[in-house]
Amino acid sequence: MGPQLRIQQHRNWRLTQCPGPSVSYRRDDDSDSWLQYSYRRYVGSKGLDVTPEKLIRMAEQLISKAAGIRERTSGSGQCAFGTYGSAAARADSPPYIRAWVIWNGDKEVILATHISGITPDPQHIEEATGIALAVDYW
Numbered sequence: 001m002g003p004q005l006r007i008q009q010h011r012n013w014r015l016t017q018c019p020g021p022s023v024s025y026r027r028d029d030d031s032d033s034w035l036q037y038s039y040r041r042y043v044g045s046k047g048l049d050v051t052p053e054k055l056i057r058m059a060e061q062l063i064s065k066a067a068g069i070r071e072r073t074s075g076s077g078q079c080a081f082g083t084y085g086s087a088a089a090r091a092d093s094p095p096y097i098r099a100w101v102i103w104n105g106d107k108e109v110i111l112a113t114h115i116s117g118i119t120p121d122p123q124h125i126e127e128a129t130g131i132a133l134a135v136d137y138w
Helices: 052-063 122-134
Strands: 013-015 022-026 033-041 071-078 083-090 096-103 108-116
Touching: 033 122, 052 071, 052 083, 052 096, 096 122, 108 122
Parallel strands: none
Antiparallel strands: 013 022, 022 033, 033 108, 071 083, 083 096, 096 108
């Protein structure tokens, strides 16, 4: 069995138990906020040339399919797993989407995506960010 994601849940979020990517959802029924995580390992022989700017561009590609994007933000930094690039958008559909591409400096990448069917409360965004940036694997 390969590595498994270690996800530290916030008390307001619950991790689903289902096959496929790991998914968390916010417990209150009206928030319609979801976090999805997946893990990838690079198997090529060529060394990876990953920079924070490239991680941001990858995150921007993940959110680019949102319809009617009105506002975008992006950034990078350090987290539990390594270096991340993130991009967020407020749009017509979905109203809010944010993606993190998190690289451990070697060959592993974690993708995390927060999608909300309503304009989320800033607290929901803060909680989702905290969960995404604490993801690790074992």
